[in-house]
Amino acid sequence: MTRSLRAERGATATVVALALIPLLGAGAIAVDVGALYAERAQLQNGVDAAALAVAGKCAKKESDCAAPTNMTGTAQTYVTANAAILRDPLANTPLIDTVDNTVTVTADTNVTHILASVLTGTTSTDVSASGSAEWGKPIAGSTLPLAIGVCEFDGNPPIDETETPVKILVEYNTQARATCDETYAPGGFGWLDAVDCIADIDLSGGVVWYKGDRGNSLSKSGCDVASDLAPLIGTTVLIPIYDSYKKVSHECTEANNASGGTVCLRIAKFAAFQLTGFKLSGGNTYVDSGAPTCNGSCRGLQGYFVKYVSVGEAFELGDGEPDGLSVVRMILTDAERADLIG
Known part of the structure; x- marks a missing residue:
């Protein structure tokens, strides 16, 4: 093999290696970003389930919700159970409003970037999610x-x-x-x-x-x-x-x-x-x-x-009769709605 041919082959190998770097990087980012979105969806499922569970307890006995810390354990249980692929998701103390009959559950977790960290140096990303629900007695709607x-x-x-x-x-x-x-x-x-x-x-x-x-x-x-x-x-x-x-x-x-x-x-x-x-x-x-x-x-x-x-959003909830039906349903707070739009 002549010296010129060896040089050409070496140059080709170098070009191929350089070309692979962005391809591998893009693949690594795609994998890690996909994992990030999957775990974010799991965490959202968890906080939604937790919000409904806490609202259900408040609907059954509102005095139990006077101290929101009493519901932290319930929130954690449902966040963990409904976010199965996550590692140690942490539910925060629920925000409970017994005047408007609403509850918001937030939770956090940390997602490790196995591949992208080699290229970007970022080893993990903090992920959070929020879910809200309300409870009350149906007082107006179509039946x-x-x-x-x-x-x-x-x-x-x-x-x-x-x-x-x-x-x-x-x-x-x-x-x-x-x-x-x-x-x-x-x-x-x-x-x-x-x-x-x-x-x-x-x-x-x-x-x-x-x-x-x-x-x-x-x-x-x-x-x-x-x-x-x-x-x-x-x-x-x-x-x-x-x-x-x-x-x-x-x-x-x-x-x-x-x-x-x-x-x-x-x-x-x-x-x-x-x-x-x-x-x-x-x-x-x-x-x-x-x-x-x-x-x-x-x-x-x-x-x-x-x-x-379960009733639709068009059904109005209020205090109603003490022994009447209780309804629990998901809602979007103004902050959650803005987050979706933004």
């Missing part, structure tokens, strides 16, 4: 136009996810329960007048009277059994609870007691009902064989009340 009597609710306390459900049968023509403090005409449930099977309920000013009908007739509810009700079997439904019933002439108001043919139900609060089956008139039968039976002329709903339900 299924189905209302259940307060005595049915009082006699069958709602359960949480850790309890074994005991299914009940709510019959439309049941008599007022002897052990129930409330008194109203016979009827375990009723239907509210609505359009397209959607009732807009607003309890922000207190109890409200709504036009409706007995539970055996849903003709004015705007609901189709096959397309609107049957798909709800096996799901938890937000249900208005009525505590009084009357038949008056014309409008349903507190002051109007003139006898007539307009059926009125007084809505007092909301509940969450896990619907497992029902039997309505017209052969509309979707019976749950594992619930109390509804034979013969019986018309009723099968299922059980639960303590929590």
Whole structure:
């Protein structure tokens, strides 16, 4: 081999080596940046789960949240459990506002750069995430136009996810329960007048009277059994609870007691009902064989009340009735919204 050929080969090797440096560097950065984003996503999952968990505890017993440090352990447990690939994520003391019923959980971790550190000298990056949730009682929003009597609710306390459900049968023509403090005409449930099977309920000013009908007739509810009700079997439904019933002439108001043919139900609060089956008139039968039976002329709903339900952002939360349904949901604080935009 001549001297000139050896020189050319040496030059080529040098060029190739130099060309590989930026390629390897780009690859190393891509790998480490990908890992950074993956761990950031895991940490976000952790703080979101922690915020919901803390809000749930505050909803159940708000006095436990008076000292935010009491909830640090809960936050840490959920951050750790939901950020499995992270090494020692640290949850900070939650920021809890018992006036606005909100909680924000932040957490930090450190991500090591195995490859990029060789080129940049940066061995690790601190990563943080923030998640916020709120709790409260639903007081206004759109629901299924189905209302259940307060005595049915009082006699069958709602359960949480850790309890074994005991299914009940709510019959439309049941008599007022002897052990129930409330008194109203016979009827375990009723239907509210609505359009397209959607009732807009607003309890922000207190109890409200709504036009409706007995539970055996849903003709004015705007609901189709096959397309609107049957798909709800096996799901938890937000249900208005009525505590009084009357038949008056014309409008349903507190002051109007003139006898007539307009059926009125007084809505007092909301509940969450896990619907497992029902039997309505017209052969509309979707019976749950594992619930109390509804034979013969019986018309009723099968299922059980639960303590929590998910509602959309459009649903307004407030203080509501002390024994009413509690709702926990994720929110974005102004700072978190700005962080997403920026």
